[in-house]
Amino acid sequence: MKIAAAQALAALAREPVPDSVLQAYDLDQLSFGPDYLIPKPFDPRVLWTVAPAVAEAAVAEGLARHPIADFETYREELHTRFSASHALLHSITTQARAQPKRVAYPHADDARIIRAARRVTDEGIASPILLGDTSQIESVADATGISLVGMEVVDPSVDGSERERYARILEELRRDRGMTIEEAYLQVTDPNMYACLMVREGAADAVLGGLTTFYPETIRPALQVLKVAEGRSIVSSVYVVVVKGQPYFFTDCAVNIQPTAAQLTEIALAATDAAEKMFHRESRVAFISYSDFGSAKGEEPARVREAVEMFRKARPDVPVDGEMQADTAVVEELLARRRPGGPLKRAASVLVFPNLTAANASYKLLNRLGDAEVIGPILSGLSATVHVLQRDASVSDVVNMTAIAVAEAQRRHKSRT
Template identity: 35%
Template structure:
């Protein structure tokens, strides 16, 4: 029923006769829109990139098959939100939506391979995986950062503990983690709940792939309780309290799995506020300011990456804490393949206007001087000076050789405001807060995290970039 704007037969008419009919049209206001933009731009992309002599039937069929396979994959939240409804393979979703961002890196490689296999390629592509990654980067210049993290995760093959198995987003991320070859996903939750939520998400077949763990089916629960009691007995926790914490709180149980080596890394925080989750994790793992823990958030926007700290641990850091935050930020930056340049940010620049509130930002670089820090840093300065080289030229004595990519701000509230402002007003992609300086690989999501956000944090945790040296 492809006539536009009036199909030869509407879905309503067809389904009034056959309620189980599957109907596709060319219209965007009906499910299953068959639109030529699904195919032709990407078919030509693949053909042009191999300098094809012709576009043959095999290349067209490869395009169609790639579309069919993509329709069966889990749909990112960002795509579903754009269309205002949940999308999963079935009668109302048999073909990807026209503006699915995955099309550009799924179809051209399939078309290019078919052209190479049938001998019409003048310039064959040697590295197909690298070709697909380059296509992703064309769509989003910051994708190379995320792809680098996921590539390292595939090498690490970590057993990832997903602590919140009662949340559909977490389950979908766990399925994606395992199916994308990053490692084994361990889901903390009740078996029946996990099964029902996966079925609701259209991923019922994934239940057999995941390993579901809880206090009732774990043979290590008694060991966990003894460990927790010994750790907390001088903090007012008796055996009954330890029993309840270990068996009833999924964050604590997941952390106990981690410290006992029953998983390699852990991701949590999608269902509870970060501060609350961090408090629970601290009952098992040392992740306090005094332990060297720092929260660094990465903002990816318009091909630029900027790290902001501390967004999680330090409420009101002094100059020594600020130096620690800068060092943690430099460690994360290097882990992401960036050469760190730290700016200590304030409303004043290099001593003017004078304010007691800005003093610690002025002193923090001197702390790093005394420590002999091996990365670029300077301050205090306003954000525009830190990020804009034209503004920085007004201060020729500034030690930064380029725009800052790490911003150390005066307090956790200013860090949070900065991150959320960039996210809401500029549409920045947020990774974090990235928990650094801990002895075990734990990463926390936010309650607003999408499936991709959770997957990114799991990949980051598996790389173990942020562990204490």
């Protein structure tokens, strides 16, 4: 068993070091060598690497009192103990591995993107396409000790024939907005625009960007060259906020500033769809306001109440109520007292906020002050798979969002065939 533990530690030391460990030791990079022979004490991977190796050896040697039959399940249980979001993402990651898709990463000269691309390649989650200055991407990869084998690197500024073809497509798409071919040639050198055109033309299956650019710079090209999905009038977002092991779906935290009643309904329907189809969770929808069921007057509560009625008509099978205050929505005792006999019999799982300020502030405060784990933003409403990363996203965040993007791309492909 000691040998099994030593072998597991030796193998782990040769794997790329996660961001959380680098941050804990204030390091930019760390790789196997004279200064790093075994994993650091704060490396969480030791838990689900060494323990199963020792347990497996104990079973093989006949020393285990309670032999483990399924070591893969055991590893997943250990992962879940460390991260509540892991269990939520496990089925999505497994689905992604079944049929990996091509994911384009704009501005890929960031070490986090390169590390994540290495992981999703090695784990069979996706086939990465790194977009940006080739020499810069290779330089960052060399500095971090990451191999680019198995990844495609594309420089939009020198990709001659495709750049010309994409420029002509863009000029045609934006001609009614006054775009000239010269402007189109310039715009397609932007990795965000190039990635969206790749997805449009079938050269990639998904786009995952935004790590080094501001949100509008990332989403604008997608809105310009990709159509809104059939049956949708807007793009919206949802964050999965995991609090004490319980997932909540917050919407819209990233796109719509002051949605109308009709838009709130569409946003809520999209979040419900994500909860049910992507994460296989039961939806119980609460529309949030500063008013509890008519306790206060104003434009906002009236708009929210109108959205609730529209949602009810669209999804009569889903329990929904509002307008209500945030604590009413998530504390069952308050809900029962303030709304006896109401449609929601349990705390809400989908929280629909009346505007962007409320939604954005809520998930960030829970993340920073409440130690909640956050997954997202998950965008919906576009005709292709495009997601925007948070600028402070970790390598694990990028890997998780890649798995979500691949699973979504799979569903889109299946619906077209």
